[in-house]
Amino acid sequence: MNKVYDLIILGAGPAGLSAGLYAGRAQMSALIIEKGQDGGQIALTNEIENYPGAQLEGESGLSLIERMSAQVKKFGTGRVSDIIESVELSGDIKTLIGSHGEYKAKTVIVATGASPRPIGCKNEEKFIGRGISYCATCDANFFRGLEVYVVGGGDSAVEEALYLAKVARKVTIIHRRDELRAAKSIQEKAFANDKIAFLWDTVIEEVCGDELLDSMTVKNVKTGELKKIAADPEDGLFGLFVFIGYNPNSKLFDGILNMENGYLITDADMHTNIPGVFAAGDIRKKSLRQVVTAVADGAIAATQAEKYIDAMEL
Ligand code: NAP
Numbered sequence: 596m597n598k599v600y601d602l603i604i605l606g607a608g609p610a611g612l613s614a615g616l617y618a619g620r621a622q623m624s625a626l627i628i629e630k631g632q633d634g635g636q637i638a639l640t641n642e643i644e645n646y647p648g649a650q651l652e653g654e655s656g657l658s659l660i661e662r663m664s665a666q667v668k669k670f671g672t673g674r675v676s677d678i679i680e681s682v683e684l685s686g687d688i689k690t691l692i693g694s695h696g697e698y699k700a701k702t703v704i705v706a707t708g709a710s711p712r713p714i715g716c717k718n719e720e721k722f723i724g725r726g727i728s729y730c731a732t733c734d735a736n737f738f739r740g741l742e743v744y745v746v747g748g749g750d751s752a753v754e755e756a757l758y759l760a761k762v763a764r765k766v767t768i769i770h771r772r773d774e775l776r777a778a779k780s781i782q783e784k785a786f787a788n789d790k791i792a793f794l795w796d797t798v799i800e801e802v803c804g805d806e807l808l809d810s811m812t813v814k815n816v817k818t819g820e821l822k823k824i825a826a827d828p829e830d831g832l833f834g835l836f837v838f839i840g841y842n843p844n845s846k847l848f849d850g851i852l853n854m855e856n857g858y859l860i861t862d863a864d865m866h867t868n869i870p871g872v873f874a875a876g877d878i879r880k881k882s883l884r885q886v887v888t889a890v891a892d893g894a895i896a897a898t899q900a901e902k903y904i905d906a907m908e909l
Contacts, residue, residue: 599688600624602900603700604672604893605679606844608635609886610876611706612663613893614900619670621901626673626698628691634660635708636729636877637886645733646886656724659886684851684869687907701907702871702900705852705859706893707844709877709884714746714837716811717801726808727835731755732885734834735762742827743834744769744811746799752838753777753785759836760790769794771816799835807832843878855880865896871903 602618604611607629618625632638637656643649649659668674677693684703691698711729713719719727728734735758743763745756748770754777760766768775768785773795775782785791794813800821801812809832810825826833843857853860853868858880865873875892877884 597697597699598624600626600673600698600700601904602626602702602704602897603628603689603691603698604704604706604897605691606635606706606708606876606878607633607664607674608706608708608876608889609637609660609663610708610878610889610893610896611704612660612667613890614704614706614875614897615667615672615893616663616670617894617897618900619667619672621897623897623901623904624673625897626675626700627667628675628677628679628693628698630676630678633664636711643733643886644736679847682847682851684872687871689871701904702873704865704893704896704900705845705848705867705872705874705878706876706889706896707847707878709841709843709858711837712840712842714799714839716799719802722802722804722808722835725806726804726832727802727837729837731758731836734836735759738763738834740764741830741833742767743836744794744824745836745838746770747838747840748772748775748777749838749840750777750781751840753781755836755838756791757781757784757788759834760788763790763834765790765792767792767794769797769799769813771798772796802835804832808835809833811835841877845878864899865892866899871900871907873899 601623602625604614604627615627677695679691679693681692683690689703739762742765745768756766796817797813803810845857859874861874873896875896876889
């Protein structure tokens, strides 16, 4: 018979690792299941300076995550690499069925995160963290005084463009149509901002550069005309911030856990609608998706899982 863990944590981003740390320190038998690399979105960020204490020379999202992973290991939380394909969460013992095995636990924390929707243009992956960013709060400061481009026309794109305009020399919003989707009040602020320009009916075909992003080819979708945009030679690079929506990694829980637009609904203590099942980090419906909020969610979820088991065993 399979071992029944106290807790299974699905996902090894900041939320999952924080939950693993708290569970390990509480001496729960806990297992983290991750399908790929630790870290989720933050592992894609070249430099990190908005997580309190992350001040080490050359600190990247990846180096921060490596230290988090090592800290979790120290406290004995188990690790397995697997892709979970189905779940049975309703009873006292929850079962997660993966491509390599079946895992059982009294409690589960879902920390599967959300993935920014990519542009889908040529070379995009090569320049993630080297000019391309999906997070203005994380990366705006690296483009202080430089030119940046923002892709998208929704609330996120326009709000983030307004934020970027505070630090960048110039911000150009590239949108695939000739009108924005963003709320009128947000649009008005952008139209009134001298630092913000617009490139309408335009999509990005290819991004280029040696180490850092320094040019791109864009296409006018109405005329088909291709145009090359290059960095100012004095700058040698520009920023490209992508806000064309996010894809929450919650498909596995469709029809099982309550969600809104794919984001799991929890209370302030991370409980989902199923007793013993918690959610933490970017997968949750919440107002600020950052490492600092993800690790807080993970700590709360693991502490609540421990309380749930204590109550079960009374
Ligand atoms: P969104 O509203 O879905 O907007 C995505 C934008 O990206 C749209 O303008 C869309 O173009 C464009 N887009 C989508 N796929 C694209 C592609 N493959 N290539 C180029 N462009 C593409 O996403 P969001 O702005 O992240 O907002 C998500 C939700 O959060 C929305 O409900 C929004 O109202 C809400 N939100 C609210 C606030 C606020 O109230 N302050 C702030 C942020 C977000 P089209 O317009 O042509 O479809």
